[in-house]
Amino acid sequence: MTDLNSLTIAEARDALRKGETTSVALTEACLTAIESAGALNAFVHHTPDIAMDQARAADARIKAGDAPAMCGVPLGIKDLFCTRGVPSQAASRILQGFRPEYESTVTSQLFDAGAVMLGKLNMDEFAMGSSNETSVYGNAVNPWRRGNDDTALTPGGSSGGSAAAVAADLCLAATGTDTGGSIRQPAAFTGITGLKPTYGRCSRWGIVAFASSLDQAGPMTKDVRDAAIMLQAMAGPDAKDSTSADIPVPDFEAALTGDIRGKKIGLPREYRMEGMPAEIEALWQQGAEMLKDAGAEIVDITLPHTKYALPAYYVIAPAEASSNLARYDGVRYGHRASLDKGDGIVEMYEKTRAEGFGPEVQRRVMIGTYVLSAGFYDAYYNRARKVRALIKRDFDQVFDQGIDAILTPATPSAAFGLGEMADADPVAMYLNDVFTVTVNLAGLPGIAVPAGLDKQGLPLGLQLIGKPWDEAGLLNHAYVLEQAAGFVSKPAKWW
Amino acid sequence: MSIDIDTARRVAHLARIAVKEDDLPALAQELSGILTFMEQLGEVDVDGVEPMTSVTPMRLKRRDDVVTDGGMQDRILKNAPDAREGFFAVPKVVE
Numbered sequence: 113m114t115d116l117n118s119l120t121i122a123e124a125r126d127a128l129r130k131g132e133t134t135s136v137a138l139t140e141a142c143l144t145a146i147e148s149a150g151a152l153n154a155f156v157h158h159t160p161d162i163a164m165d166q167a168r169a170a171d172a173r174i175k176a177g178d179a180p181a182m183c184g185v186p187l188g189i190k191d192l193f194c195t196r197g198v199p200s201q202a203a204s205r206i207l208q209g210f211r212p213e214y215e216s217t218v219t220s221q222l223f224d225a226g227a228v229m230l231g232k233l234n235m236d237e238f239a240m241g242s243s244n245e246t247s248v249y250g251n252a253v254n255p256w257r258r259g260n261d262d263t264a265l266t267p268g269g270s271s272g273g274s275a276a277a278v279a280a281d282l283c284l285a286a287t288g289t290d291t292g293g294s295i296r297q298p299a300a301f302t303g304i305t306g307l308k309p310t311y312g313r314c315s316r317w318g319i320v321a322f323a324s325s326l327d328q329a330g331p332m333t334k335d336v337r338d339a340a341i342m343l344q345a346m347a348g349p350d351a352k353d354s355t356s357a358d359i360p361v362p363d364f365e366a367a368l369t370g371d372i373r374g375k376k377i378g379l380p381r382e383y384r385m386e387g388m389p390a391e392i393e394a395l396w397q398q399g400a401e402m403l404k405d406a407g408a409e410i411v412d413i414t415l416p417h418t419k420y421a422l423p424a425y426y427v428i429a430p431a432e433a434s435s436n437l438a439r440y441d442g443v444r445y446g447h448r449a450s451l452d453k454g455d456g457i458v459e460m461y462e463k464t465r466a467e468g469f470g471p472e473v474q475r476r477v478m479i480g481t482y483v484l485s486a487g488f489y490d491a492y493y494n495r496a497r498k499v500r501a502l503i504k505r506d507f508d509q510v511f512d513q514g515i516d517a518i519l520t521p522a523t524p525s526a527a528f529g530l531g532e533m534a535d536a537d538p539v540a541m542y543l544n545d546v547f548t549v550t551v552n553l554a555g556l557p558g559i560a561v562p563a564g565l566d567k568q569g570l571p572l573g574l575q576l577i578g579k580p581w582d583e584a585g586l587l588n589h590a591y592v593l594e595q596a597a598g599f600v601s602k603p604a605k606w607w
Numbered sequence: 608m609s610i611d612i613d614t615a616r617r618v619a620h621l622a623r624i625a626v627k628e629d630d631l632p633a634l635a636q637e638l639s640g641i642l643t644f645m646e647q648l649g650e651v652d653v654d655g656v657e658p659m660t661s662v663t664p665m666r667l668k669r670r671d672d673v674v675t676d677g678g679m680q681d682r683i684l685k686n687a688p689d690a691r692e693g694f695f696a697v698p699k700v701v702e
Binding site for chain 1: 610614618619620621622623624625626634637638640641642644645646647648650651653656658660662663665667670679682683685686687688689695697698699700701
């Protein structure tokens with residue numbers, strides 16, 4: 113039998129139900145793997161005692177014949193999720209010491225289904241970043257390397273710890289969140305599967321807010337079937353989040369029929385970016401061929417406002433962030449700066465936020481403040497929201513024409529070296545999101561599936577974009593792509 | 608649109624983030640660079656387009672205007688950097 117920590121959720125579920133293994137054994141295997149993987153800096157808060165308690169409880173449930181699919185499955189949880197009594201600090205200094213008195217809806221649904229929490233995972237501070245380099249915990253490191261070159265690579269971001277942990281088999285799967293690509297880009301950089309559901313599919317309650325009209329939680333898993341199983345447990349309406357949709361959650365795993373005959377797959381011509389590496393272009397074509405071979409029809413489509421998605425996003429997301437992050441004032445939780453004699457409340461706010469927020473978060477809060485300030489609101493914020501409406505309309509029109517799913521590259525490059533972008537313009541880093549950010553602006557479901565290796569031996573992913581609420585159809589397309597691509601590579605263990 | 612040092616100082620204050628005087632020129636330059644990137648939005652014809660307010664076309668849910676939770680002062684205050692006698696404590700506010 114393979115190492116227990118390298119099992120998929122589906123394999124673990126089946127083995128647990130047959131009594132071939134126990135959740136305690138699975139959990140111990142993961143905890144051992146985590147202990148020897150400090151070099152990846154993926155797990156930043158370890159919760160072995162909680163994990164073992166949950167594992168024993170899961171084993172009792174399985175024995176009693178009451179075992180939902182996630183029962184006994186050891187997971188890593190992104191630090192953005194509030195977990196009761198366990199540090200939850202969004203990788204920020206400003207939330208140092210914060211231990212929520214409550215549990216996020218997504219994690220409580222997972223734990224109610226019997227899942228086991230191994231610990232909290234590294235990420236970019238407040239999910240703002242594409243390389244996990246803005247974290248107060250330091251960089252998470254990609255388990256993949258360029259051939260024999262030992263340069264440390266980024267696992268992507270913001271869910272970099274989640275991606276590294278799943279790729280390195282430190283857990284069976286992990287939660288992620290995606291505001292502009294934060295599940296899909298790291299999944300592509302680490303050769304795993306990452307699904308951003310339709311906006312409103314998963315409750316945002318108890319997840320530290322970055323940009324409330326864009327944020328969605330989703331699963332980061334070893335394959336497409338696992339994404340279906342885990343989404344099932346995470347999704348559903350929640351009275352505590354008024355934007356969570358009152359729409360029934362279908363059986364996602366049952367949708368994986370492998371039959372996409374007659375389906376129409378759109379290839380948006382605007383995603384053929386200037387300067388895109390030939391390998392990515394080739395992979396995209398191969399992906400289209402695979403879907404065609406499976407009986408789908410490939411259609412050239414146009415999404416004319418694609419070019420404006422990034423600038424619109426970098427107005428809207430910082431604007432929302434600047435209001436969401438106003439709550440970090442040193443009064444109710446987290447860090448408060450030590451004050452000089454005579455300092456008043458404004459100095460307390462200003463010093464606390466200067467000490468508590470890292471440079472990227474400060475930058476975005478200030479940009480957001482600026483675009484919302486009197487005199488600029490219309491020129492920037494309102495204009496960006498109008499452009500957003502046009503971006504969504506582009507997608508609506510394509511789906512109205514009968515397109516079932518859209519195929520694009522997931523990222524404009526493979527994983528890059530940690531520190532390689534340090535001297536670059538902040539805008540250069542933002543370009544990482546070029547293929548993913550449109551999906552958040554339009555509120556659509558999107559999934560990154562590993563599809564091949566580049567010439568340096570690093571994983572490359574493709575993205576499929578689905579119709580609103582059609583995660584089931586999207587997962588089935590992804591499943592076909594996964595079967596055809598046959599991606600089975602794993603990073604060689606060096607840590 | 609370029610941001611001068613005075614604007615950078617004003618934005619930092621509005622955002623309640625202390626920025627040292629020496630750091631303002633670099634901040635102004637950085638913010639200007641990002642805003643230049645956003646200038647592209649000016650190319651788009653948005654005449655007659657309504658700003659997007661809701662991601663999915665749904666009516667915002669409503670609930671009865673009743674108290675559903677509460678009575679947990681200890682838990683509310685538990686994470687406060689400074690809590691005294693059942694209150695959040697802050698420096699003296701004199702205006």
